[in-house]
Amino acid sequence: MLPVSINMAFQTSGFPVCKFIACFLLALLAAADGRDKGFRRFSPVEDTKQKAVAQEQWFTQKLDHFNGADSREWKQRYFVNEAFYRPGGPVFLMIGGEGPANPAWMQSGTWLTYAEKLGALCLMLEHRFYGASHPTDDLSTANLRFLSSRQALADLAHFRTVTAAARGLTNRKWVAFGGSYPGSLAAWFRLKYPHLVHASVSTSAPVHATVNFPEYLEVVWRSLASENAECPLLVKEASDTLLQRLNDPTTYGNITKDFNLCSKLQIQTEMDAAYFLETLAGSFMDVVQYNEDNRGFEGVTGTNITIKVLCGVMADASLGEPYARYAAVARLMMDTFSVKCLDASYSTYLRDMTNTSWVGPAAGGGRQWVYQTCTEFGFYQSTDSPNQPFTGFPLEYHVKQCADFYNISAEQLAEAVAQTNEYYGAYDIRSSRIVFPNGSIDPWHALGITQDIAPALPAVFIKGTAHCANMYPARSEDLPQLALAREHIFSLLHQWLKQ
Structure with a gap:
């Protein structure tokens, strides 16, 4: 399922396509250019032949x-x-x-x-x-x-x-x-x-x-370590190195080139840095969540990218320091999904997520699912735990999106999550x-x-x-x-x- 903040934001021909967290049919790995607050997934598939065989119908609903x-x-x-x-x-x-x-x-x-x-x-x-x-x-x-x-x-x-x-x-x-x-x-x-x-x-x-779900990334650590005990340590070293370089504007040109960004990196607020760091972490988060699942029948691409593949890249000393291997993972993901560059701009994400049109870039599910996390579930996969491999996207980053997109406060979010558990029993x-x-x-x-x-x-x-x-x-x-x-x-x- 389940679920959170945007992850891989790729740019293909002018429109950002973002991957988020999610499972199965639920959306069935549907595409939404902005959602993630809950369940990472890949791109959507609309097969008219399947629709015909499966008898697509319509129900009058309240x-x-x-x-x-x-x-x-x-x-x-x-x-x-x-x-x-x-x-x-x-x-x-x-x-x-x-x-x-x-x-x-x-x-x-x-x-x-x-x-x-x-x-x-x-x-x-x-x-x-x-x-x-x-x-x-x-x-x-x-x-x-x-x-x-x-x-x-x-x-x-x-x-x-x-x-x-x-x-x-x-x-x-x-x-x-x-x-x-x-x-x-x-x-x-x-x-x-x-x-x-x-x-x-x-x-x-x-x-x-x-509200806060740092355990997600703790499981990511353990899942990576199950393949190679050094893998999460190398990821952590790379992520820490990148965070240090984000504090030095003179490195932005090199970072832009290393990660094949769509425009020169600009870090003007903490949200900019957090969005970029989470976007890169999303590659590992997605792959771990769906590792070796038999999703090919859905028309999903990227099923060949597994924990073993990612840890293999991170262990390849010929690529250079762990930071360089981390960048190689990002490029591998872009090549796999046939995207020309990585859009790491929080301002673009904010613009897309506040577009309310049914043909808007986040209407595939992003705007809707993030709203549900802000009003019911939370599920925010933060870096607040020391026992995980990433850095730089704390709970505050996720919570601020609720305010930016829907004018929902942290207090309202916390109350909504409490009500959900009270209603269903957790x-x-x-x-x-x-x-x-x-x-x-x-x-x-x-x-x-x-x-x-x-x-x-x-x-x-x-x-x-x-x-x-x-x-x-x-x-x-x-x-x-x-x-x-x-x-x-x-x-x-x-x-x-x-x-």
Whole structure:
């Protein structure tokens, strides 16, 4: 999932394209030029053939589920796959997240393997304000008040109720699936609407909201060290060296060349330095989160860049000092994603993130997701812990973005995060028939359920795997424990559907 501040901001033909943090289908590695406050991802894929096969459809949805006097409606996109459905079978509902719903998930993925065995009808509902699901005329802060996990859960409930009645599925057992932020939604859907959803698979779900999330980078350290004990030490040395050079304007010309920046580096405020440092750290953060996950079927590029590859570059003494190797990693990422230069300007980011148009550079998900982190989740991956390899982007840097983009204060942010945990229960979820898979390599497991809460609330902690690994299609090179985890989750579903 889950989730935060912008990461790799690349410039291709004039428009910045930024990567952020996120998982699976949720947005399914969608593209948004600015978001990151939560779940890093890569670029979006829109496949018209897949749309046709997956039956793209539209559902009339309420704008505000919690105001009976507001009768406004809008069209929400969803997809249907009836290929495996057998009369009397269950209904599988895949929950979309902070980006466009990718119809590739209607053609491949572990949930479809389960659907084929169980005769399930498969539906996928896109999250409001993401992809093509536009509830309002623009993305103004006033309109974004209708963007929240609570409204999204109510969307799911209304969609489930109306669709079940229309298709004669009211008495069928519904199972919710989601990964990352949608994984949290899957758990919370079962928690808040137990009469509508029979069971949930809540993969890589950060169910505990927190303003400051330095543990993310602590897991990055451990994940890099699992490949090579020297790797995070070399990254830290490089990051520290870069920070020192940012304090000397005479080095800016060389830094611009070393990291192939789109314009000469200008550090005028602490936000400028923090944004640049986080942008570079984002390469490692992204790769660790998705290390060796089988995401190629989504149309995602860069799956060949793994922890092993990055640590190999950092260990290559022929490239020079660790600082030079760090720059080589940045260039490798740019080459991989076919971008001509790195945009490291916070002012550009600020401009893009405050553009409220649906065709704005951050409308792919960036402006929306950062808003959700400022009003519900936090998830800010700061460098406030000494036990991580980066430097220079503390909590204050992340919090100030909430004020810059939406005029939300630090106090309002803290209160919103507290309310989220109070409403959903954080780690102390009281429900049944929810399974919580997580991977040990994935930094988001630090905010997830990694030990059984109760027999009917089991955790599946998969050593050596990353974000949402169990959701991706199986392949021969999968770790044995990943294959066993998929089988165990299926056995739980099979058991629960008999109850």
